[in-house]
Amino acid sequence: MTSQDVRKQFLDFFASKGHLIVPSAPIVLKDDPTLMFNNSGMAQFKEYFLGNGTPKSTRIADTQKCLRVSGKHNDLEDVGFDTYHHTMFEMLGNWSFGDYFKKEAINWAWELLTEVYKIPKENLYVSVFEGNPEENVPFDQEAWDIWKELIDEDRIILGNKKDNFWEMGDQGPCGPCSEIHVDIRSAAEKALVSGKSLVNNDHPQVVEIWNNVFMEFNRKADGSLEKLPAKHVDTGMGFERLCMALQGKTSNYDTDVFTPLIEKVEQITGLKYTTNDVILNNSEESQEQNKTNIAIRVVVDHVRAVAFAIADGQLPSNTGAGYVIRRILRRAIRYGFTFLNTKEPFINQLVTVLANQMGGFFPEIKSQQQLVTNVIREEEASFLRTLDQGLQLLENVVAETKGSTVSGTKAFELYDTFGFPIDLTALILREKGFELDEAGFNAAMQEQKNRSRAASEVSTEDWSVLIPGNVETFVGYDKSESDVKITRIRKVDSKKDGILYQIVLDNTPFYPEGGGQVGDKGMLVSANETIEIIDTKKENNLILHFAKQLPENVNAGFVAKVNQDLRSLSSRNHSATHLMHQALRSILGTHVEQKGSLVNPNYLRFDFSHFAKMTETELQQVEDFVNARIQEQLPLIERRNIPFAQAVQEGAMALFGEKYGDEVRAIKFGESMELCGGIHVKNTAEIWHFKIVSEGAVAAGIRRIEAITSDAVKAYFASYENTLNDVKTALKNPQDILKAVHSMQEENAKLTKQIEALVKDKVKNLKVSLIAEIQEINGVQFLAKQVDLNPEGAKDLAYELGNLGNNLFLVLATADEDKPMLTCYVSKELVAEKGLNAGQVVRELGKFIQGGGGGQPFFATAGGKNVAGIQQALEKAVEYVK
Template identity: 40%
Template structure:
């Protein structure tokens, strides 16, 4: 058997299947792409699912991958056992209607026996008990003796879903020897002991199972195989666990080094070492694939892994943040296959450290309080912590429930999760109430009662002009029968085309009128009770309850809002395309003249990325994609793979906005009928508004046209001022910039000459300190370069001694220090002098023994700072 490590095995696997005409594809992201049924990728075939179902055409009928995988179902057991892990890599070769059992079994055997050089006598196989075809292939063609072929039932050797592709499996086992066994003479694969270890599972997908449980043969059966890279590494390196394999052991050793402990000496500490070792790989790859710590979904998985590892660091006695040091080892080792780890190294470490630091702030206090609770429980012989106390730990101290449960379980205690969930729901209700009370609405008090029964049917998706009836009038929070000319108030209609402000989209304006009055609609909002209210000013006549009116939305304004709102959806998808799937909407405002879009991202978007994002949005506009809305249930929308923004605000029935096949999102706003109606899209700015949240401001349609006209006018004016035509403007500006630089150099040269002219005056200020000639002098209006040149001249003319000069230019204070060689030998150090001088003004700097410079802050203390130089010389001189 070859002595070969994890990274080498991966390479051997790729090389082998390239020879077998497989397309070797890089690992897919841990974040499922276009598959909302999965939180994270947990199997090698998961990213290829649509190739197996026929929904998509594979790039090649034969493929091989080494897929990154995360499984968190047994996260609580990670560390407690030798075999559980959250992160692993799955080697796999796949056939989409090409080769089948004969080739799959032959190649698996060839790889293990010839490439890995595993003794054939140590290999066993299992097959599905009814799969005689597989038996014949293994026995007659591959040459495995019948006594080493074990038939197992459906539970072990048949892969299937409730409906869809399915088929028998065949697994390859390595016999590790009697020393690992149970001693039974009938010991073989399927036994619960540790003698036989399964390394490769070959799935023969040959049936299509229907809703009645009937298996129909597939015309083009598929092959799906999986071999755990860590598991085969254990076999090749002859180690008991993955934590003893060389690649993983390198991470383990780093943990031991930081914690100053030795693995294998203390079972409890070994648990913590294994947890950190495993979780470090998982967190590194999750962040690399764009997952950010959060309180939900895959972001919560990452947060839990980081915090669990950090907590086990505390159990090992590590007080400071340390995970980024362990992550270093992961990146440096695994970059051999995943080069993106090195590319994203700074971001990976920054995100993990930020989360670890955040946890450090709460963990000490949380653990201290939990220990008090545990002591109280022991005194009263209780075994279940109240949900109220667990919630207080979570709500007040940021202590996660999972961590509370884990610490309690270590002491054979539990938590009342049902009571915890009740407290959580009560908090959510309080938050909703507080949010509702803070919502923008016409009434400052509760409007549930005053608008009761005055519901409005919204017709604004289809029309912007309808005939309706006034069902309610209000003035100064009071219900009234009429509104008179020059009065402001609220009109409620039985039906309305006016969109009320919500979802970031501003409310409509327009006109409501009848033969008896005319009202300008200043704004349209939703009351706290979700009634549609039109805030109006009566400009003529008297409006009365029961009046039949024409409700007419300002079409031009509405169309501008539509363009901007539809553009936010294209922008959201483009941000995900360029920056990664971790990008999510964090808020938006859609106005007639511009749009604002806030999104989650941990660093500034580069100019190159912004350019790509803008290009994508404009390309989708030019494609003139059809924009349609579908009313459906929230559940159906989720099954369609729709992106939901702020899902908790949506009701059971939702509107799905679909822009061609490019974007599918939940949205209740008003939109264009075709992306071509947006016209053009232009990003104006990108900035940070909070930690991990960025903001883009942009314009569309007429706004872009006006922007271009404005820029054109500016260019025209610049051309006139610079007396050149527009096509030569850039070259003219470059020429002027060079001329300005040259003039500045001339000015500085003249200043230096002027300063040199006062050299005699400066030299005349010389004093003798402990036998050393010293000159300290403040010169006006010199920059650092000119001050340094002057210092050189004074030092040269002085011959022997110390020169310290200061200058203030444009509120900027500079210091320069010069010491001749003979004085340096007496112990005088220019860098130390200048550092001390600058500190007196709140600045800093330093340098060599013979020359140093520094910047100051408080220009009023320049003279005071220079006055300390004599004392500094006295202290330094030998």
């Protein structure tokens, strides 16, 4: 049974049980501040469990792309070392929202596994919650009674809170669960040891495949439990593990989910992957093969996570979710570099295999294939350069080390500043006969984690519900003011923002941050007081209004007033973004797709797929295109609640990585039509004017434009006019400014040539005088001297002197414009025979002038800021030849 068959049979089975089959949500979450990524099948349904929304059906089934690499669910460091943990994985799930409960969920799970998939019953074990008296949660007798009708009682295991009580987070819906485990060991192994004793004991062939969670409690902020008003079912089955069981394999990586990728790695590297990872002896060959296997597993697992994240809109970066993706990819690159001997980018070549393999069910990986390939290739090249730089820095650390133990603090600096992996540092040190101060490294790492944790620490109280059962409505498309009542409030205390209050209203004109547009600010006004709203966000289908204080009377009637000035500026930038998107596709080609945006009152930022830097002509064409649409005074044509398929069929742009409902809102200005939930102008004339202020690269194949409109453009032109007036004044008010500047440039060029000629003469004269100062020390011609030249002159002088012989070691110092510079020249013969290295010399001597530098072994320079240290540097130089 192929993996495609396994997935299809699961969905077909639950469709036959009355479930609505829905597509996977994007792997990257955009409207849930509590999660970076979808880390479980239920993440996209949180609002239904919390009672903040109504699902399209009370029965739903799907397969969800998941990523577990940060926070509570972090499997990253296990990946590769065992055969069943993954970063990105598929979670097959069926859901009941207040419909069926334990009986149906358990019976259907058993029917699917034993009758459809035909897994032998003697290979299965199940667990039920044993209860927790401390929390007054009893033993799950109901689940036990259902299971004993299906399976022998000696195959039912009692599980504790850790294994058999599932929680969404520190607060929120939770409940007991019933897990199903499969034993895929050989008959001989089963005869020796009972599978029951291996359940939940990290045995690679006795693994959990399905968890049935029975949501019936809500965890409050104080840790107590209360009953939910409705009971729900939340199940998750590991697709990769299920394929392992059904395909008769003993490792997830031996299934057709991974074998095509593994075969491609074998082809690229010339190394072989073996399915049997059990080391039967301690031979060097066996040990090396195991390292190869681990590295290949890391690579093929990680490329899936990175590729799907990029396809869903998350580029690698240095912050947030982007940093997590970069970290996963760098782990794969580093394993390839260290254990597969790959010194050139290669992981990007796996994207084609992945797209062919999974593109049928997940079309985004196929449509975004070229972009994903380009981004991964560029990230690989960049990190391989970092590894080379790190290797050189590590050499310096080793050279400075006294004794045989390298400072853990120094190793942490390499890790933290340059991204150099600590296990690679330890490996290289061992090869050189050094030890790593692991305790020092761990202490530095823990200190950083403590700082990070303290900065992001948040405590959230329970909601205080003032008006139960209210369904909040957004009225901001039609109003900027509305009569409102507060329906619920809660207090949030964070190290970053201090104490804030989140307020939910029965209706609101405030737009919550989303689609790139920032949240509205404004006020809640009652007869007696005014409360400032400093931000608006959306979480689990609730619109949260952030305030630094609560009203004295939270039950009063209020008028919610949006800051119309700020909203108006944001709406102009948002509408201009749509017009620019249209312009880019028209001028550059339809390969252009939005990959990210930011819209606030001050400016707009737009990331898009394109393979080359835009020319000045292209940028001007985009500006002209957008400004022409502004001049046409195009009215906004807004269509709400139209079917998604109809909107796309009519030409509306839908963005990859966005989660759309069955009904959508379409925004149209002339020929520009996009699906969008943001706030827009009523007519393009309100934008006034559009001006691009920058264009540059974000990642391989991704460009970024920053632009301004309206009041910001007026300020931009006013600033340029002021600058022009200042230039006129500096040039003594010439009639033709451009002619005056050209004249000044020509005069400057003539003077520069004269200076260069004078410097050359000075170099020749110095050369003659310095020859007499060269000393011979241990067979090396040596000179360390401060000269009155600029850095370029010092370089010329160094080469002039170097041409006189083949055993010169020279250090020249300059202090042109009070900026100290060291120039080191070493004859190539000395580099080979004596081991002198100009790059290492200037790095050491540069410390005396509070600077640093580098270069080639025969020529290098270092700049600094301490002129007074020049003499010490020159005196130190002689030690290299003594």
